[in-house]
Amino acid sequence: MDFNFQAMIQAIIYSVRYLGTTLEVSFAALVIGVVFGLIIALLRYYNVVVLSPVFQTLTTIFKGVPVVLIFLALYLFFSTGFDPMAKSMGWSIRFKQINPIWIAVICLGIMAVVNGTEIFRGAFSSVRKGQLDAAQSIGMTRMQTIRRVLLPQAVPVAVPVFGNLLINLIKASALCSMVGVVDIFSAATISGQQSYTFLEAYVGVALIYWAVVALIEQASGLLERGLTVHTRRAVA
Amino acid sequence: MMKIRGIRKAFGKQQVLNGVDMDVDDGEVVVILGSSGSGKTTFLRCLNFLEQADEGHIDLDDSHIDVKSSSKKDVLDYQRKTAMVFQNYALFNNKTALENIAMPMIATGKAGKAEADRRAEELIDKVGLSERKDFYPSQLSGGQQQRIGIARALALDPKVTLFDEPTSALDPELVGQVLGLLRDIANAGATMILVTHEMKFAYEIADKVVFMDKGVVLEQGTPQDIFEHPKHQRTQEFLSRFTSQLEHA
Numbered sequence: 001m002d003f004n005f006q007a008m009i010q011a012i013i014y015s016v017r018y019l020g021t022t023l024e025v026s027f028a029a030l031v032i033g034v035v036f037g038l039i040i041a042l043l044r045y046y047n048v049v050v051l052s053p054v055f056q057t058l059t060t061i062f063k064g065v066p067v068v069l070i071f072l073a074l075y076l077f078f079s080t081g082f083d084p085m086a087k088s089m090g091w092s093i094r095f096k097q098i099n100p101i102w103i104a105v106i107c108l109g110i111m112a113v114v115n116g117t118e119i120f121r122g123a124f125s126s127v128r129k130g131q132l133d134a135a136q137s138i139g140m141t142r143m144q145t146i147r148r149v150l151l152p153q154a155v156p157v158a159v160p161v162f163g164n165l166l167i168n169l170i171k172a173s174a175l176c177s178m179v180g181v182v183d184i185f186s187a188a189t190i191s192g193q194q195s196y197t198f199l200e201a202y203v204g205v206a207l208i209y210w211a212v213v214a215l216i217e218q219a220s221g222l223l224e225r226g227l228t229v230h231t232r233r234a235v236a
Numbered sequence: 237m238m239k240i241r242g243i244r245k246a247f248g249k250q251q252v253l254n255g256v257d258m259d260v261d262d263g264e265v266v267v268i269l270g271s272s273g274s275g276k277t278t279f280l281r282c283l284n285f286l287e288q289a290d291e292g293h294i295d296l297d298d299s300h301i302d303v304k305s306s307s308k309k310d311v312l313d314y315q316r317k318t319a320m321v322f323q324n325y326a327l328f329n330n331k332t333a334l335e336n337i338a339m340p341m342i343a344t345g346k347a348g349k350a351e352a353d354r355r356a357e358e359l360i361d362k363v364g365l366s367e368r369k370d371f372y373p374s375q376l377s378g379g380q381q382q383r384i385g386i387a388r389a390l391a392l393d394p395k396v397t398l399f400d401e402p403t404s405a406l407d408p409e410l411v412g413q414v415l416g417l418l419r420d421i422a423n424a425g426a427t428m429i430l431v432t433h434e435m436k437f438a439y440e441i442a443d444k445v446v447f448m449d450k451g452v453v454l455e456q457g458t459p460q461d462i463f464e465h466p467k468h469q470r471t472q473e474f475l476s477r478f479t480s481q482l483e484h485a
Contacts, residue, residue, distance in 0.1 A: 134320075134328070137286060139312055139344050141312070149330065
């Protein structure tokens with residue numbers, strides 16, 4: 001069989017215009033994951049009553065479900081359940097007016113929060129507990145301890161793992177097409193359909209993913225080095 | 237003057253402290269002895285509110301704490317009059333030696349940044365580590381870390397400083413430098429409650445020795461009373477294990 005390089009180049013040129021969408025969705029999900037992941041991890045670290053077990057259960061539920069199912073379930077919920085709910089709440093907005101990109105952001109956001117919680121929990125456990133006693137014995141409040149002791153030590157540990165999460169989110173964002181968002185993956189499919197050169201289109205979009213992922217890995221490595229320069233261990 | 241009355245603490249069904257009373261005069265050095273499991277460390281942690289005791293009263297200066305009912309603010313206020321030195325140093329790994337000493341003063345509002353830095357410089361000089369002030373804890377030896385830990389506690393100008401086996405995690409050749417520093421602090425008139433297994437040192441430094449067993453104070457007195465004429469059999473048994481250390485006293 002022939003591999004049509006021309007078609008591949010065309011697919012890349014066509015798809016790359018939608019790179020913005022892919023990155024937007026992924027970064028938005030990452031931000032959601034960092035913010036809510038941090039909050040939930042702190043609630044669980046300090047074993048806050050009610051909230052800690054509630055989030056623990058939610059995390060367990062969502063961790064055990066493929067992201068594809070979250071996309072499908074949420075899309076079904078929105079497409080059938082949103083309008084009646086909006087009516088009963090007296091909102092004027094209807095399902096058709098919702099940009100499907102939000103559904104994609106929520107789905108990937110759930111994946112990011114579940115992972116982000118675990119990332120922060122792991123990073124917190126790398127901070128030796130005696131330091132929290134020390135902070136408390138000094139009379140520092142919990143917020144002061146979090147800000148001045150816990151986070152400065154946990155963040156450098158968490159950053160490279162979040163770099164990994166971002167890479168996974170970018171790859172998972174290919175599922176966006178399921179809810180009608182045009183990202184680089186669905187753009188490649190469209191481009192392939194036009195000249196019936198699917199393989200070329202998919203190889204082309206794979207190259208885009210590779211390039212983006214390689215860039216993120218580089219950036220995450222640089223960020224990591226910048227963050228740990230002050231605390232790099234002389235002895236392990 | 238610190239007055240401690242009826243401290244009780246249980247972990248689950250395990251009653252660790254069975255009503256501990258203690259008086260500590262200003263400038264007094266109290267050494268707590270006892271075998272492991274006697275509740276010494278838990279007692280210190282309760283005094284610092286790292287553990288919440290189940291019952292008991294503590295009077296220190298103008299703080300009158302009922303551990304069951306005192307408000308969070310009163311407890312925090314009391315806590316800031318005490319400081320603790322830990323067995324495993326517990327320095328903040330993300331801070332330099334100097335920052336470890338200065339940061340607590342800033343965080344608790346005892347000093348502004350400039351004043352805190354100035355005092356930290358003074359203290360780090362006092363513990364003999366000026367040339368290491370910009371090192372991180374991971375770059376310091378155990379003995380150096382513990383001296384920073386002590387400086388950090390002193391920086392808060394506490395009414396009473398609690399020492400939880402400050403030398404037991406150190407290499408034998410590093411114990412001396414820390415004990416020397418503790419002696420200086422005691423001589424300078426600090427009020428100290430010290431848990432240690434360094435019997436010779438306890439004999440020399442203590443104004444009062446307290447022997448704890450099974451969560452109560454079994455007996456207390458001057459070092460001479462306790463080390464030379466222990467009344468209780470448990471105290472005698474405990475001390476007999478350390479006779480070799482004491483013979484050199």
